Amino acid sequence: MLNLPPYASPLERLWRVALILLCAMVLLYLISPIIAIMPLSFNSEPYFTYPMPGLSMRWYEDFFTDPRWLDALKSSLIIAISATALSMVLGTLAALGLAKANFPYRAWVMAFLISPMIVPVVITAVGMYFFFANLGLNNTYFGIILAHTALATPFVVITVTATLIGFDQSLNRAGASLGAPPLTVFRKITLPLILPGMISGALFAFITSFDEVVVVLFIASPDQRTLPRQMFSGIREQISPTITAAATMLVLTAAAMLVTVELLRRRSERLRGIRS
Amino acid sequence: MSVTTFDLVQSSLKARLRRAERMQRLRAGLLVLPLFLFVLLVFLVPIVILMTRAVDNPEIADNLPRTIEALAEWDGTDLPGEPVFAAFAEDLRETQKTKNTGLVGKRLNYEISGARSKSLQAGRAAEKMESGPYKEAFLALDPLWGKTETWSAIKRAGSPTTSFYLLKAVDLQWSPAGEIEQVPPDQRLFVDIFIRTLGISTLVTLATLLLGFPLAYILATLPPRHSNILLIFVLLPFWTSLLVRTTAWVVVLQTEGPINNLLLWLGLTDEPLQLIFSRFGTVVAMTHIQLPFTLLPIYSVMKTISPSYVRAARSLGAGPFRAFWTVYFPQTVPGIAAGCLLTFILCLGYYITPALVGGPSDQMISYFVALYTNRELNWGQASALGAVLLCATLILYAVYNRLVGIDKMKLG
Incomplete structure (x- = not known):
């Protein structure tokens, strides 16, 4: 565990132990708040203290029977799935174009396409609120889907671009020289190689939209109340343990996504012959 | 041939x-x-x-067009003459019909506090004024209309574009003499908020670096089968919804929450500490959310550093700390720059986490952009604050682009 060379002095060993202890504490800091709220969602009483008086599923029952939470879940899924699909198409096409050799002003175009990720989301949200008001898009699903697509597409561009780095263009040329039309080349050669990046990008896009609350606060009405919006008002007004039940389910979803993305990343690196 | x-x-x-x-x-x-x-x-x-x-300024220009036209001739030294007051009365009769007097009053109120109610009063009075002289009627109504400053404020506010909101966003204003000056001390607000935003962002960036650097080092030097498991601890919070993490901190930091619980149980404190709605809570929660953003670029740079450099330094007689400081550390600087810059940029725009975990004095600039849009309905001010925040972000984004390169940005 210490992983030190044999010539290390005692002071060095001590230092290494101290470092490992510090890191253990940082890891604890990272993981403990997330772990700490999970058991609280099974608390039989509406308190947030340990030890818990008893276990129950009442907050999960509450979540799955309360129309407000169910509607919020439904809105969130509709918006996130549509925004993901849109940003997949737009983002993948753009990443493929940007990967071509000597693309003019590549750095500038890329910086522009990524900027929705960098610009403070309140600015984007207020701007969209003004703009969509003129177009009658406020308080519509379509407006939120457009807004979330703009916020989510940078993630697709980045992940697909990352899989295209080190992509051997001669594979495409080989396919073309053997007589395959461009679409076949794309389907049979490019697509399988960039697919892991596309799926990671899709997951990032999905989570970006599924998690987004600021834009929704500005441009949505109670009819399009999403899950994060519902949680936000829940925390602000009266924090109920149903929120911890929702949070627990979201953490488990995040864990599943994390594992998927990690497996995909390894597969992609193996496919492209990169050894880690 | x-x-x-x-x-x-x-x-x-x-x-x-x-x-x-x-x-x-x-x-x-x-x-x-x-x-x-x-x-x-x-x-x-x-x-x-x-x-x-x-910079848009339609309220006065659209609703008091005659007054503004009449004021164009006015040199600003003495009180304007009867034609201006007559035009003002006519404009007000019009705004009473279109129900825009409130809008005019609200806009004037930004320039002269208390002008809102007096404008509404003047609007109602103007409806009853059948004929002149209007000047005397307005002067009798309220001393506000007898001040030259009022009319120069109306004239200034009557231009279709204004620097008023942008100046206000950095606590400046036009003096009656037409010079830029600081607003009175009791009205200064935004410079403090910008300084606070920069301060919290700096603090969080430093905290993520101090906690993230050692962890990245350990992760990069451990054998992959250990480090991959530990990396999950870093990536799981990264993938978890920001709102879930904020909720977690709200629950954990509560007066009745697990941390106070633990501290009381351990006897470290006699009464619960105020952890939530404080600067401490805000920085702790933001650091937790930003840590992976700082750590991951450092980690990926460290993974490419060959251990033989440090070994060579050691064999040439350098002590462990000197070898680390002069050989290893300089190679990690690009990762540190990339991670810290990204974290700092993202911190500047934080809204949700301070809004839920922080107290009133921990709110950052984004909160005020939202406040002026939703609550105060002062869209000019919201936009001006947004413009200043956007400028700061874009400058840093350009620096990031130059130093790191946007295509080097990696996720997870």
Whole structure:
């Protein structure tokens, strides 16, 4: 565990132990708040203290029977799935174009396409609120889907671009020289190689939209109340343990996504012959 | 003869090659075009609208057109004459009909506090004024209309664009004499908020670096089978919804929450500490959320540093700390710069986490952009604050682009 060379002095060993202890504490800091709220969602009483008086599923029952939470879940899924699909198409096409050799002003175009990720989301949200008001898009699903697509597409561009780095263009040329039309080349050669990046990008896009609350606060009405919006008002007004039940389910979803993305990343690196 | 054929073939080959390259570039451009147009329309246009709102000034120019026209002749030294007051009365009768007097009053109120109610009063009075002299009628109504400053404020506010909101966003204003000056001390607000935003962002960035650097080092030097498991601890919070993490901190930091629980149980404190709605809670929660953003670039740089450099330094007689400091650390600087810059940029725009975990004195600039949009309905001020925040972000983004390169940005 210490992983030190044999010539290390005692002071060095001590230092290494101290470092490992510090890191253990940082890891604890990272993981403990997330772990700490999970058991609280099974608390039989509406308190947030340990030890818990008893276990129950009442907050999960509450979540799955309360129309407000169910509607919020439904809105969130509709918006996130549509925004993901849109940003997949737009983002993948753009990443493929940007990967071509000597693309003019590549750095500038890329910086522009990524900027929705960098610009403070309140600015984007207020701007969209003004703009969509003129177009009658406020308080519509379509407006939120457009807004979330703009916020989510940078993630697709980045992940697909990352899989295209080190992509051997001669594979495409080989396919073309053997007589395959461009679409076949794309389907049979490019697509399988960039697919892991596309799926990671899709997951990032999905989570970006599924998690987004600021834009929704500005441009949505109670009819399009999403899950994060519902949680936000829940925390602000009266924090109920149903929120911890929702949070627990979201953490488990995040864990599943994390594992998927990690497996995909390894597969992609193996496919492209990169050894880690 | 043969030479010319060769030249011909060569030049046509060159031309064909150039054409093929042009076609390829065109095709690449067409692939990028849909997203480019989408971002332009759905993202850039709203931001440009927001920016124009910061200087847009329609309230007075649209609703008091006659007054503004009459004031154009006025030199600003003495009280304006009867024609201005007559125009004012006529404009007010019009705004009473269109129900815009409140709007005019609200706009004047930004320049002269208390002008809102007096404008509404003047509007009601103007309806009853049948004929002149209007000047005396207004002077009798309220001393506000007898001050030259009032009329120069109306004249200033009557221009279709204004620097009023942008100046206000940095606590400046036009003096009655037409010079830029600081607003009175009791009205200074925004410079403090910008300083607070920068301060919290700096603190969080430093905290993520102090906690993230050692962890990245351990992760990069451990054998992969250990480090991959530990990396999950870093990536799981990264993937978890920001709202879930904020909720977690709200629950954990509560007065009745697990941390106070633990501290009381351990006997470290006699009464629960105020952890939530404080600067401490805000920085702790933001650091937790930003830590992976700082750590991951450092980690990926550290993974590429060969251990043989440090070994060489050691074999040449350097002590462990000197070898680390002079050989290892300088190689990690690009990762540190990338991670810290990204974290700092993202911190500047934080809204949700301070809003839920922080107290009133921990709110950052984004909170005030939202407040002025939703609650105060002062869209000019919201836009001006947004414009200043956007400028700061874009400058740092340009620096990031130059130092790190946007295509080097990695996720997870």
